[in-house]
Amino acid sequence: MTTRTKPSIPDLYRDARAGNRLAIGRLLTRVERGGADADAVSELAHADAGSAHIVGITGAPGAGKSTLVGELVSHLVADGRRPAVLAVDPSSPLTGGAILGDRIRMEGSQDSVSTRPAVDGDAGTVRHKPFIRSMATRGHSGGLALAVPLAVRLFDALGFDPVIIETVGVGQVEVDVVGAADTAVVVATPGMGDAVQANKAGLLEVADVFVVNKADRPGANDVRRDLELMLDLSKVTGQEAEIGYRPPIVMASALEGTGSTDVLAAVADHLAFLESTGRRDERRRHRARTEIEARLAQALHRRVADLLSSPTGVALLKQVEAGDQSPTSVTRTLLDELLASTES
Numbered sequence: 001m002t003t004r005t006k007p008s009i010p011d012l013y014r015d016a017r018a019g020n021r022l023a024i025g026r027l028l029t030r031v032e033r034g035g036a037d038a039d040a041v042s043e044l045a046h047a048d049a050g051s052a053h054i055v056g057i058t059g060a061p062g063a064g065k066s067t068l069v070g071e072l073v074s075h076l077v078a079d080g081r082r083p084a085v086l087a088v089d090p091s092s093p094l095t096g097g098a099i100l101g102d103r104i105r106m107e108g109s110q111d112s113v114s115t116r117p118a119v120d121g122d123a124g125t126v127r128h129k130p131f132i133r134s135m136a137t138r139g140h141s142g143g144l145a146l147a148v149p150l151a152v153r154l155f156d157a158l159g160f161d162p163v164i165i166e167t168v169g170v171g172q173v174e175v176d177v178v179g180a181a182d183t184a185v186v187v188a189t190p191g192m193g194d195a196v197q198a199n200k201a202g203l204l205e206v207a208d209v210f211v212v213n214k215a216d217r218p219g220a221n222d223v224r225r226d227l228e229l230m231l232d233l234s235k236v237t238g239q240e241a242e243i244g245y246r247p248p249i250v251m252a253s254a255l256e257g258t259g260s261t262d263v264l265a266a267v268a269d270h271l272a273f274l275e276s277t278g279r280r281d282e283r284r285r286h287r288a289r290t291e292i293e294a295r296l297a298q299a300l301h302r303r304v305a306d307l308l309s310s311p312t313g314v315a316l317l318k319q320v321e322a323g324d325q326s327p328t329s330v331t332r333t334l335l336d337e338l339l340a341s342t343e344s
């Protein structure tokens with residue numbers, strides 16, 4: 001691009017809607033940075049979003065999530081779909097790489113998929129191409145919880161479907177992000193107590209589809225059995241009977257390219273289940289709630305920090321230090337102050 005002036009958000013959005021990949025990349029950068037620009041993107045996207053199937057994929061580090069996503073994207077593109085992928089904080093870059101590019105070339109597309117769309121120099125309209133973006137949110141406080149829903153909304157509004165989010169299933173925020181998808185896929189692998197680890201991380205509760213990846217390795221059937229047992233236990237507690245859905249367990253080897261069509265079928269079945277039972281709207285509500293909660297929490301956090309460094313806050317902290325007031329009483333005073341300033 002030779003433009004010298006910074007393009008406006010509405011201009012970028014218009015170009016992105018027309019399929020301009022450079023514009024899409026730029027909008028995503030604004031989304032990552034947060035602030036007023038990100039809010040402006042959100043407002044525009046909100047009007048056009050709401051139809052994409054949002055699929056979260058999570059699991060332990062190195063479970064093969066990116067390799068699997070690469071496989072899924074290849075199949076989706078071959079089926080004429082237009083997927084987008086948001087890989088959050090990947091330690092191994094989603095070069096879904098060699099595999100993805102090769103497969104798509106094989107399927108007859110003109111060129112390979114770039115993992116760096118913003119610099120791939122392709123400013124033209126290539127509607128069938130998937131869009132893959134790695135998002136680094138490490139270090140931004142609350143960045144992930146705020147940026148991911150917005151990036152997903154943007155992809156959705158731009159006509160990508162499905163929108164796939166890959167996160168490492170180790171933190172609460174990561175689990176929340178995937179749990180807020182329409183369909184949450186949890187990837188387990190043969191290894192020491194992987195199913196148990198998933199249980200500890202709270203992944204079992206959010207899973208709509210399980211994938212036992214690296215099924216080419218010994219022990220894959222043990223993982224499957226462990227997962228079945230854990231699902232049986234949740235059945236005892238009534239969860240499964242109540243909703244009439246039991247998360248399927250799909251065996252796959254992303255490396256060897258087996259099982260990925262089964263994963264896609266299970267994901268599609270889950271969407272059909274959501275739609276036939278009215279649960280898709282429930283997911284949307286849950287997603288909106290999760291996002292709003294994260295935004296409110298961040299806004300309040302900022303207010304609290306401001307208040308504590310204000311003259312009032314500093315004076316009160318000194319009183320605690322001097323032993324004139326307790327932390328409890330100071331908290332009460334500050335909370336009154338905070339609520340009063342919020343009401344006005």
Ligand SMILES: Nc1nc2c(ncn2[C@@H]2O[C@H](COP(=O)(O)OP(=O)(O)OP(=O)(O)O)[C@@H](O)[C@H]2O)c(=O)[nH]1
Pocket residue numbers: 060061062063064065066067068090091092168213214215216217252253254255256
């Ligand atoms: N044997 C075997 N290896 C696999 C399979 N899938 C992925 N791998 C390998 O596992 C390693 C990690 O794969 P990734 O796809 O980067 O895993 P990931 O879960 O995305 O990793 P992070 O994003 O870093 O958490 C790579 O060396 C892959 O080649 C599989 O089905 N079988």
Ligand SMILES: [Mg+2]
Pocket residue numbers: 065066067090091092093094166
């Ligand atoms: Mg990865």
